[in-house]
Amino acid sequence: MNWFEAMERHDYEELVLCQDKSSGLKAIIAIHDTTLGPALGGTRMWTYASEDAAIEDALRLARGMTYKHAVSGLNLGGGKAVIIGDPRRDKNEAMFRAFGRYVQGLNGRYVTAEDVGTTEEDMNLIYQETDYVTGISPSYGSSGNPSPATAWGVYRGMKAAAKEALGTDLLEGKTIAVQGIGNVAMRLCEYLHEEGARLIVTDIHKDAVQEAVNRFGAIAVDPSDITGVDCDIYAPCALGGTINDDTLRTLKAKVVAGCANNQLLETRHGDRLHEMGIVYAPDYVINAGGVINIADELSGYNRKRAWSKIGEIYENLEKVFEISRTEGIATYMAADRLAERRIEWMKNARSTFLQNGHHALSSRRLRR
Structure with missing residues (x-):
């Protein structure tokens, strides 16, 4: 699979492959669009038929989150993560903490949450390594069961x-x-x-x-x-x-x-x-x-x-x-049109702002 072509087709921003040999972590983080804000989307753990299938699922789900956030009026972009493995037997603390460090490394561009195959307890482990996680236990100030x-x-x-x-x-x-x-x-x-x-x-x-x-x-x-x-x-x-x-x-x-x-x-x-x-x-x-x-x-x-x-x-x-x-x-x-119009409006507003800022800076330089 040519993943750059796949990303270009729907204008994805980023695809991150995460690996930690000691814990068995193999994960993919897909970021589709951050026009409206940082990408938020859950971490899914599943026994995929192939690594290509896992990447394809992460990309598809990330794009879906972009639309969900946009149409809901949230100032968030679309992202998703998948961990390759059987959630019934392959989980361990080191795996989720290693994944948390990868999330932390994105410095807020991606915020994770619970999804199919992961639990509140898994999010608590990720929280040990990063603040960019939601759906943790209420004792940490979270919202709990969604x-x-x-x-x-x-x-x-x-x-x-x-x-x-x-x-x-x-x-x-x-x-x-x-x-x-x-x-x-x-x-x-x-x-x-x-x-x-x-x-x-x-x-x-x-x-x-x-x-x-x-x-x-x-x-x-x-x-x-x-x-x-x-x-x-x-x-x-x-x-x-x-x-x-x-x-x-x-x-x-x-x-x-x-x-x-x-x-x-x-x-x-x-x-x-x-x-x-x-x-x-x-x-x-x-x-x-x-x-x-x-x-x-x-x-x-x-x-x-x-x-x-x-x-x-x-x-x-x-x-x-x-x-x-x-x-x-x-x-x-x-x-889809409602979501796309909001994203396009924000892109145009940002472009206008940047152009006006550039013109203002040029004018100041000319006055000097």
Whole structure:
């Protein structure tokens, strides 16, 4: 793989390979764009099929974080890190401390956080070597588990999508099909149940399904049936790609709004949702609550301030829907445009500032 060509294609800034033989660390840090601020993104630990696959994943995820931060109104850029290894057996203290030193060496250009395969305890180890880490234990002044914040943002975003599709953001009496009942989705179900929504749930883990049935009076269905149930809102909250050719044939919902990443198997499926008149809340807009919450740690964590910002996901989606309507494009494309316009605006503002500064300096020199 020609990685310089790959980086040039989407204008990445930096790709860092990190190695520590004694601890077994093999890691990649990808920084996509720092126009809006330092790059923030989690550290993922995974058993990749190859080193090229790990690099490709880091680059893809970093670019996604650029868009998530931009559309959320955060003054942050996009970055991501991956550690190659099995998170169940390859972890050790020296590995994460070595990784922390690499993060420290970037001097604030990249700030890390928890992701798939890493935990709060892992972040605590990284914190021993660098201040450029979020999602550490609350005893260190951090925000702790991000799941409640992510769920609150998805709940707010779901209400905005319901208003766009159904004319009201009231979810009482609405039927919502939730695919996947992990930590975030369970908390989401709690919010929905409290408002009086009717829940249909599924998960490969039967104990999670049973908990939802017991706590919220949810109706359980087989995982293969969830996209075809009669419902107002389909909430994908597990693996990505559940909006695809097969599920679009049976989907009866008027809204797609959930906490999963990469909900569209391909972008053309977002176009198809648009053609079908189904309102899609783009995943990186609606599920940004967790990253908004941990981003607040960079200013000294204030829960009231952070959750107020998370609540703005409602307004962010309203902007996306407005662009979609006025420009006649699918919502996933509208979200991209909203993010890209903010980044471009900042680039132009910075260029103007630098030009004005140069002209002022030249004028002073001429006066001399």
